[in-house]
Amino acid sequence: MDVPGWSGRDLEVISGLRHLGDTANPDAETRARIKDGILERLAEQERARPSRRRRILAEVLAAAVALAIALGGVGLLLSRNALPGDTLYGIKRAGESAELSLAFGDSAKAQKHLEFASNRLDELEALAGSDPGAYQATLTDFANEAKAGTAQLTQLATQGSGQQLDQLRTWSLDQRAKLAAAAVDAPAAARPEFTSSAELLDRIEARAQTLMARLSCFQITTGETDDLGAVPDSGSCGPPVDAITGQQPPVPLPAAPSSEPPPAQQTSTSTPVPTPSSTGPTAPLRPTTAVPAPSAVQPPVLAPTSPRLTPTTTPQLPWITLPPLLPGLPGVGIG
Incomplete structure (x- = not known):
């Protein structure tokens, strides 16, 4: 093609x-x-x-979280002065729990407990004759926070330098003044809680003072704990005998010999004293031998010796002469 x-x-x-x-x-x-x-x-x-619906839902949730954080911050700020029974009081207590969780170390947590206990007494002063139930609940929370902080501080103090005990004693004195001021306008139904709170502060102060006094002792605590933490020991401050290993109890030293001489022994014989004669002149006294005073040092004791053996002589046998066995040989003498 x-x-x-x-x-x-x-x-x-x-x-x-x-x-x-x-x-x-x-x-x-x-x-x-x-x-x-x-x-x-x-x-x-x-x-x-992601679908459009999912994207919208995610955006709504993110906005809700941001709004909750913003409202939470504002709520914490507004609830700082909230009192028991107020709407924002729950937010205030939730903020305190968050602060306690973020505290680092036992010492910081103990300080937070004591700070929250002090806040409860500050709230009592602002209640001013409110419902007795609010007083009772606030004092119960105060006791719980005070015990928790005291227990942690006493444990730390007995394991270290003990400086926390002085802080604890000062804190208890300050809270006693707050408690007395809040009890003026408190209702009569809440009096038992005020009394128990005052007794608790007395126990905390006494515990701090007792532990401070035993910081230099060999054994500070008994090793047991109660609602206030470490229990102080009541024994002697010195170490026990059984705690010193490898050492026996001291042996008493013998008494030193006395420097005074022993008393002189009296002899049974005495020198007769001549009596003057009435008929003649006094005869001259015969010289007597003076008895020497015993010496303070005893004479040495001689060691016993073995008796000497008397030499013995062996008797000599008589001389025996035998005649000669053969003629012409000499005789044999034995002896």
Whole structure:
């Protein structure tokens, strides 16, 4: 076939390309498999991509959280002066719990407990004749916070330098003044709670003073605890004998010898004293031998010696002479 402008070789190439395109065309099954794979990938992308409804819900929740944080901060600020029975008082107590959780270390937590206990007494002064139930609940919270702070401070003080005990004693004296001021306008129904709170402050002060007095002792506490923490020991400050290992109790030293000489022994014999004669001149006294005074140092005791053996002599036997056995030989002597 002749086509103007195309050579025979060009027409062969074009015919081969058409035939190759027909053979590369996929069949119906292959096209269906390719379509399913494409649709599956599109579905996966759609599931991974958040829908419009989900995006809106996430934005609403984020705004709600931000609003709650903002209102919480404002609520904490407004509830700082809230009193028992007020609407914002719960927010105030929740803020105190959050502060306690964020406190680092036992000492910081103990200080927070005492701070919250002091806040309860400040609230009592502002109640001014309110419902007795508010007084009772506030004093109960005060006792719980005071005991928790005291227990932690006494434990720390007996394990360290003990400086927390002085702080605890000062704190108890300050709270006693607040409690006395709040009791002036308190209702009569809340008097028992005021009395128990005053007794609690007395116990805290006494516990601090007793532990301070035993800080230099060998044993400060008994090792037991109660509602105020470490219980002070009531024994002696010195170490017990059984605590000193490897050392025996001291042995009493012997008494030093007396420097005074022993009393002189009296002898049974005495020198007769001559009596003057009435008829003649006095005879001269015979010289007497003076008895020497016993010495303070006793004479040395000689060690016993063995008696000497008397040498004995062995008696000699008599000399015996025997006659010669043969004539001409000398005789034999024995002895």
